[in-house]
Amino acid sequence: MRVxxxxxxxxSDRHLVSDGDEFCWSPFVPDxxxxxxxxxxxxxxxxxxxxxxxxxxxxxxxxxxDKSWSILRPNGSxxxxxxxxxxxSTFQAHLEQLLDQIxxxxxxxxxxxxxxxxxxxxxxxxxxxxxxIDKKGLYEILDNPGERDGSLRSFIPDSQGLLNKIxxxxxxxxxxxxxxxxxxxxxxxxxxxxxxLRSRYTDGKxxxxxxxxxxxxxxxxxxxxxxxxxxYDLIRRDVLNSEVDRKSAKIATIxxxxxxxxxxxxxxxxxxxxxxxxxKKIRNHFKIPKxxxxxxxxxxxxxxxxxxxxxxxxxxxxxxHLLVNRFIQSTAADAAILGFSSLCDQxxxxxxxxxxxxxxxxxxxxxxxxxxxxxxxxxxxNPLILPKLDGKFPVSMEIIS
Numbered sequence: 001m002r003v004x005x006x007x008x009x010x011x012s013d014r015h016l017v018s019d020g021d022e023f024c025w026s027p028f029v030p031d032x033x034x035x036x037x038x039x040x041x042x043x044x045x046x047x048x049x050x051x052x053x054x055x056x057x058x059x060x061x062x063x064x065x066d067k068s069w070s071i072l073r074p075n076g077s078x079x080x081x082x083x084x085x086x087x088x089s090t091f092q093a094h095l096e097q098l099l100d101q102i103x104x105x106x107x108x109x110x111x112x113x114x115x116x117x118x119x120x121x122x123x124x125x126x127x128x129x130x131x132x133i134d135k136k137g138l139y140e141i142l143d144n145p146g147e148r149d150g151s152l153r154s155f156i157p158d159s160q161g162l163l164n165k166i167x168x169x170x171x172x173x174x175x176x177x178x179x180x181x182x183x184x185x186x187x188x189x190x191x192x193x194x195x196x197l198r199s200r201y202t203d204g205k206x207x208x209x210x211x212x213x214x215x216x217x218x219x220x221x222x223x224x225x226x227x228x229x230x231x232y233d234l235i236r237r238d239v240l241n242s243e244v245d246r247k248s249a250k251i252a253t254i255x256x257x258x259x260x261x262x263x264x265x266x267x268x269x270x271x272x273x274x275x276x277x278x279x280k281k282i283r284n285h286f287k288i289p290k291x292x293x294x295x296x297x298x299x300x301x302x303x304x305x306x307x308x309x310x311x312x313x314x315x316x317x318x319x320x321h322l323l324v325n326r327f328i329q330s331t332a333a334d335a336a337i338l339g340f341s342s343l344c345d346q347x348x349x350x351x352x353x354x355x356x357x358x359x360x361x362x363x364x365x366x367x368x369x370x371x372x373x374x375x376x377x378x379x380x381x382n383p384l385i386l387p388k389l390d391g392k393f394p395v396s397m398e399i400i401s
Contacts, residue, residue, distance in 0.1 A: 226391025259321025
């Protein structure tokens with residue numbers, strides 16, 4: 001394992017690279033190194049890791065130096081040539097202290113969620129390819145005076161007909177669900193407008209692969225009852241004794257996981273005096289009361305909760321249903337990306353001509369050569385296996401353009 005301190009952090013003309021025993025000065029940042037400073041687009045970001053685990057790195061020699069340079073120049077202490085500003089022994093002590101902080105941070109977290117699963121997901125998201133779009137169809141919508149969707153302008157292509165590369169944030173949402181930092185606003189694009197996306201391949205297709213009922217399956221796995229069939233029919237039949245139809249069972253199940261009250265469920269289902277009993281049966285089947293108790297205890301002891309993989313969350317309430325929702329939603333969000341990463345590795349290993357281009361929560365959009373559609377379909381006919389979750393997770397495929 002190596003670490004790299006960006007040259008602009010230490011005011012050098014080269015980056016400092018260290019393996020813990022020796023160091024060297026490099027004109028480039030090694031791809032496999034953990035980078036400190038200006039690491040937003042780097043896979044292994046020391047800065048992002050530190051912020052997620054609540055560690056404040058001392059990247060400048062002292063607060064007094066920061067204050068002084070903030071008065072003297074617009075960029076403050078960024079890029080100050082510390083090697084020449086400080087005495088040699090002081091500069092060396094500063095580098096040693098910064099390296100010690102970084103190594104301690106990595107030793108404490110390298111085998112944790114933020115050093116493992118988080119990096120895997122980050123690498124997958126950074127590997128997403130650029131897409132093409134139906135430019136004529138896009139401008140017909142944008143030229144409509146009644147069009148109010150300003151985010152659609154983020155899909156305007158460059159001169160080669162390609163969209164900007166999308167950049168996601170894995171940390172902006174408390175639940176761990178992705179948000180778009182830059183590039184096409186795919187998460188807010190109307191579903192019917194995804195048909196504007198176009199393939200790079202001759203006669204290629206844009207397809208969408210979705211997990212089927214992912215969050216309820218994650219909840220069942222957490223309860224120790226994995227199930228890869230029709231979850232809502234299972235609830236209707238085995239939990240609610242076939243007293244309601246599948247649609248009502250689905251509404252009640254999702255409502256239960258999101259903390260819906262019996263009164264609200266009665267309003268949604270119509271006059272139904274058994275709503276309270278329905279929710280109670282579903283809660284017991286998913287072992288929600290126990291999960292609530294465990295999460296409240298965790299919050300009380302640590303001031304935060306973690307999902308199944310170890311992502312740390314600090315909810316703004318100790319409400320039981322909120323904690324359960326955060327846990328399930330966050331675990332499902334991470335599981336989906338880890339599953340998609342594994343799926344793409346398999347597709348690549350089998351030399352299938354398909355490029356992942358967008359993630360939309362528990363859905364992945366691919367640009368696929370038409371001749372390889374059948375091969376992808378053959379792969380996803382088998383449910384996916386997700387890390388740290390028992391059972392199998394079915395997915396569906398839809399051609400969207």
